[in-house]
Amino acid sequence: MTITYVFLALFLSSDIGIIPHVESLGINYGQVANNLPEPDKVLELLSTLRLTKTRIYDTNPQILSSFANSNIEIIVTVENEVLSQLDDPQQALQWVSSHIIPYLPETKITGIQVGNEVFTDDDDTLLQHLVPAVVNIHNALSRLGYSNIQVSTPSSLAVLQNSYPPSAGSFKSEINGIMFQFLNFLSTTRTPFWINAYPYFAYEDDPSTIPLDYVLGNNPNAGMVDPYTKLHYDNMLYAMVDAVYFAIAKMGFRNIEVRVSETGWPSKGDPNEVGASPQNAATYNRNLIRKQMANEGTPLTPRMRLEVYLFALFNEDMKPGPTSERNYGLFQPNESMTYNVGLFVSTIPKSTSTPTSTSTQTSTSTSTSTSSASFFVTSSSTKTKVKP
Numbered sequence: 015m016t017i018t019y020v021f022l023a024l025f026l027s028s029d030i031g032i033i034p035h036v037e038s039l040g041i042n043y044g045q046v047a048n049n050l051p052e053p054d055k056v057l058e059l060l061s062t063l064r065l066t067k068t069r070i071y072d073t074n075p076q077i078l079s080s081f082a083n084s085n086i087e088i089i090v091t092v093e094n095e096v097l098s099q100l101d102d103p104q105q106a107l108q109w110v111s112s113h114i115i116p117y118l119p120e121t122k123i124t125g126i127q128v129g130n131e132v133f134t135d136d137d138d139t140l141l142q143h144l145v146p147a148v149v150n151i152h153n154a155l156s157r158l159g160y161s162n163i164q165v166s167t168p169s170s171l172a173v174l175q176n177s178y179p180p181s182a183g184s185f186k187s188e189i190n191g192i193m194f195q196f197l198n199f200l201s202t203t204r205t206p207f208w209i210n211a212y213p214y215f216a217y218e219d220d221p222s223t224i225p226l227d228y229v230l231g232n233n234p235n236a237g238m239v240d241p242y243t244k245l246h247y248d249n250m251l252y253a254m255v256d257a258v259y260f261a262i263a264k265m266g267f268r269n270i271e272v273r274v275s276e277t278g279w280p281s282k283g284d285p286n287e288v289g290a291s292p293q294n295a296a297t298y299n300r301n302l303i304r305k306q307m308a309n310e311g312t313p314l315t316p317r318m319r320l321e322v323y324l325f326a327l328f329n330e331d332m333k334p335g336p337t338s339e340r341n342y343g344l345f346q347p348n349e350s351m352t353y354n355v356g357l358f359v360s361t362i363p364k365s366t367s368t369p370t371s372t373s374t375q376t377s378t379s380t381s382t383s384t385s386s387a388s389f390f391v392t393s394s395s396t397k398t399k400v401k402p
């Protein structure tokens with residue numbers, strides 16, 4: 015084991031003295047690269063990081079086999095290209111039988127994402143297949159005795175017509191029909207809605223108006239107050255998630271949990287990609303990890319820990335598009351850190367110290383910042399980009 019391995023859990027120890035029991039955040043394990051370590055090495059890396067949740071963008075047999083008998087919970091993805099075949103219940107049953115069942119129960123497959131950002135895909139014939147595919151896969155799993163595996167799909171924030179202020183969140187009218195059917199499925203099966211949410215895109219589009227501290231989630235910052243709910247937001251990610259809650263509520267559903275399937279920040283970009291830097295990436299992810307370790311929820315759902323999957327584990331050299339696309343990884347393909355995300359090298363010192371007074375320094379209390387300094391992000395923050 016090399017010394018480049020690091021631990022997430024330590025980040026907290028200096029802040030509050032003790033390491034509370036926390037649920038692991040998740041990390042996306044993208045593989046659009048030709049130089050990534052073998053899956054068994056990746057498994058070692060994940061367990062060294064004490065991460066127990068990951069998602070892959072396919073049903074890679076080598077990964078699913080390698081992760082057998084580990085404590086890693088894995089979410090797999092049905093590729094967009096396969097969706098149209100799954101209109102047919104028989105084909106869906108066959109897909110589940112050949113792609114999922116062989117790895118159960120040794121590999122902890124906890125979810126199946128049917129397609130990726132299908133609601134906003136350039137190919138607009140794709141969307142009609144989504145709900146039938148989701149339903150057919152769910153039914154196939156139930157029939158085979160695995161109804162506990164959750165079936166959903168991750169959406170781009172571009173499914174929203176409005177995202178500012180959060181209480182104005184609403185879906186684009188042209189997808190409302192299928193969105194209603196999809197939400198109905200989620201509600202009936204008690205399955206979460208997953209959103210890919212990148213404050214970086216909003217900042218990059220409008221760096222002169224949107225405060226960097228707010229998108230990075232630095233504390234303290236004035237943030238913004240939703241004029242209707244009076245809720246205070248000190249980071250844009252939570253505002254994005256709550257906008258999705260409001261959009262869902264406007265469709266008549268109030269019992270669907272919103273989770274973040276992807277969020278992250280690029281450590282490198284083209285000259286016009288303002289904000290892409292190792293410093294900002296480290297800060298964004300560090301702030302997020304800190305909030306995750308405090309089991310935080312959003313202002314709208316403060317008692318429910320927001321489930322988040324970071325994007326991504328590795329830089330992916332074969333991703334098309336601007337430079338930023340290839341530089342979201344916490345790690346280089348050779349498993350060295352891209353930047354220090356506040357993870358520490360070496361083993362976790364079993365802290366026996368009593369809780370210290372330093373805990374007050376990390377308070378995210380917002381009660382002192384409700385003055386007129388509240389910042390209103392312009393409506394251009396609703397403009398989101400679809401990741402290619």
Ligand SMILES: *[C@@H]1O[C@H](CO)[C@@H](O)[C@H](O)[C@H]1NC(C)=O
Nearest residue numbers: 018346347348349350351352
């Ligand atoms: C890992 O890869 C990065 C980026 O290519 C490079 O800068 C670094 O020196 C490499 N580290 C090791 C230990 O090979």
